[in-house]
Amino acid sequence: MTAPPSRVQTVVVGAGAAGLWAALHAASIGPVTLVAPDPAAGSSTALAQGGIAAAVAEGDAPSAHAEDTMAAGAGLCDPRAVDALTTEAPLAIEELRRRGMVFDEGGAPTLEGGHRARRVLHAGGDATGRAILRALVASAREERRIHWRPERAVALLVDRGRVRGVRLERSELESWRVILATGGATGIFGRRTGPDRATGEGMALAWDVGAALADLEFVQFHPTALDVSGQPARLLTEALRGEGAVLLDAGGERFMARFDPRGELAPRDVVARAIALVRDETGKVYLDAISIPNVAARFPTVAASCAAAGLDLAHDPIPVAPAAHYFTGGILTDLEGRSTVPGLLACGEVACIGVHGANRLASNSLLEALVFGRRAGLAPDGRGPSVTPTEPLGGPPRPGRAPLERVRGAADRYLGVRRSAEGLDAARSVLIVGGPADGTNAPALVAWLLAAAARRREESRGGHFRVDFPRTVDAWAVHQVVTREGWGKLPAAMQAALEP
Template identity: 40%
Template sequence: MEELFADILVIGSGVAGSYAAMHAASRGAEVSLVTKTKLLSGSTRWAQGGIAFPSDPSDIPSHLMDTMKAGRGLVDERVSTAILTDALTEWKRLIELGITFDAHPALEGGHSKPRIQHIHGDESGLHLLTFLHHHLPPSVSILENQFAAELISCDGQLHGALLWKNGDPAEPVAVHAGATIIATGGIGQIYSFTTNPEEATGDGIALAYRAGAKVRDIELVQFHPTVLSNGGLISEACRGEGAVLLNGNRERFMLRYDEAGELAPRDIVSNSIYSEIIATGKVFLDLRPVNNLEHKFPTVYNSILNLGFNPLKEPIPIQPAAHFLMGGIATDEYGATSVANLFAAGEAASTGFHGANRLASNSLLEGLVMGSRAAEKAVASMPAAKRKIESNGVPGCAVQDQSVIRQIMERSASVMRDGKSLVNGFNEALSVKVVQATSAAEAETANMRLLALMVLKGALERKESRGSHSRSDYPQMSPDARHIDQQVENPGAIRDRRLESSGARDF
């Protein structure tokens, strides 16, 4: 087996992983930055809306208030204050490095003032990520097309990961690292209808869970309100610029649901659209009120044209789709997980910043700040890398087609949930056959199955409607806001089952 050594192993090259790698290297660490596809991969490159930086120190309380209002009682005020305070430091750092933000900050749903920074209009994510990659120093070794299959330990302590070169288990690469940072993004691919790219299969969360890390609030999945039939997203910023929602009778309806109308937080807009689709058959977004649409939002404009609609002439059919994971691997304010030497940042992590409903454009911000914080802590606390390898769980098991998982999730755990369909979905997902994986695609499917089971279990346990989690059988928000944690009691037991050729259940 090929063996590599690093001070810090970063899994995932989106905003959180790339920024973490940059920061760890700037603190003198030798870093391995791994991605299962290309360096420019993950959700970051598709982000359109921008980055929600507080405009100056006096804006922090208002940004915090907006974040907490959207998060419906589950936002951690202390962690969020720390993130918003550090945001200004990262903003200055990026400007010193030479990044250029567009001239005027924009307004988005749930924000009480315009504070969303764009880079080249609605291509903010792509330009941010390209900029970060351009600034990776030589002490960062980039490992592309390497699938992180499992975390490995030495003497009971986590020490890196096993990669499959080109996604092939026959080409294993062990990366021994003092500390590992998981930045593998979200889980949108467990749904049939999602804005997320194909990499978003929840691998890093599955790896961490199998290694014994605590996973928090994984049932809290945000559904973006305005998504085209091909999964293309129409940025919230379009509604900030005047776009309005119409129901099947071509009537505006949002003011009936919330006084902020089209600029209400995402959970309210998605639920309202869902209700109007049930009542009137369809919902449309009318972009004609947006001045200069084709120049301000070229990506949106072109993707609508590609679908055969002209947004300058007619309202466009839209619907909500799985978009962002608020829950994830539980971390403290420095990205440390419940497992020693294991850190998490970005969408794979649950810091408490997003609560039960992410405020628009707060995730790129969190990726930057927490990538930097996790790197700082990991470098300060890491032990030296060791040689011996102990496995930390199933590298993956083949199941049926990935679409089976997606259909189960779309049917049972989408915008509106209820106990009966959650139970049915859980039993269906549990009965999906599992065998030893022979490729990264099969391992991804096994990870998706595990994530689906966790989302369904968490959603069943959360007997209330809060933020993005809506249950028709529990329509009220319960008086006490609580987190739902899931953790393997005995990670070793999962490890022992990994060689079963069939019927192995990692849940």
């Protein structure tokens, strides 16, 4: 990497899979400055266990992958986005391999929930994200047109309605365009599988310059996170269930057949709600992986997490419960990553392109980072999407400076797997109240907008479940969009509606 010029072609904020992939492709058209701390210190990519989905096996096809993605998305996946994701997936895998990525068992894919075929590629057993991150960091450090700035972006620079750079903690950096790849916001929850620092800062940066956000009510809760008092909610990858692990109630009985004929391989939203209900009924739910041959060797990350809690994955049923895992909503973008503000792009979990609908299919997140990270990196300068709010915001543009622990407490209590009008109203009240001077705005803002979006959606769909509106309503087959000016709606096929 070389020193940056005074004004660079592209600034990429974030160095997980989406940010690194965007930077590598943006470097083909001009100099890039990558603004991010060390990704190994807390990237969501590094924590990804499940793998990366792509229809590369004999007998599988991108069209089948697309159908499974659409089915998991509960009627809200954008068809164009899904087509781009699934048809470009094999190309992304091929490029990863050219950059030195080696998958397990010669690249033979495995089965995960919601997939009809074995199409999930792994590396290091359950350390796929870490292996991909290692390969991408090595590629980025070899690219002479990428300069790394290990700082934090605190604001976007705007000139005459266009984003022109970023303000860092100690300086400013001008650029032709800025790509936000800062990850999601599951860090607003106390019980979470992602990194502590994923608290929605990228969404807040975009909000501050007037960008539209979308689908904020849809949060994916991973069904099987470690449920041991005093221990973090470590993820127990879905691949365990794909290889034969089963869910048991406190009495040792399987229960998933009550909720879905696919059993343990149903989509994540179905399994998460089932586990939450059965925990209420019987007190505990366990993941039993004892029947999987060589399970500890095949899933070393999970085995280590269990061992830290005094449990043996190969011999003990492991207590599990849902935990916040993935933010489906984010900065509204077109298929090239362009936001509603000129000069501002987004990709990865911070963005909302409509590809996941109301619920993400397992192992599509790393794939999304690559497919749409590449598109954002190569995006030509052009007009992005435009939305016109039709209803008022219904509250202050900024909630109070609620401290992070207050935000997490409210999110766990009111914004989790099961929601209600009473709880959502309580969450908004808690978040509007000002906190001490060392409070932080981004988590409170994102949590407040999540609560507001969930309160407005009077139905249940995908990652949003209302106990007071438990049915899916056809009239709500829309994406909710919000800006500082108010709320709007887009049809399920939102990319067609966003065309200039």
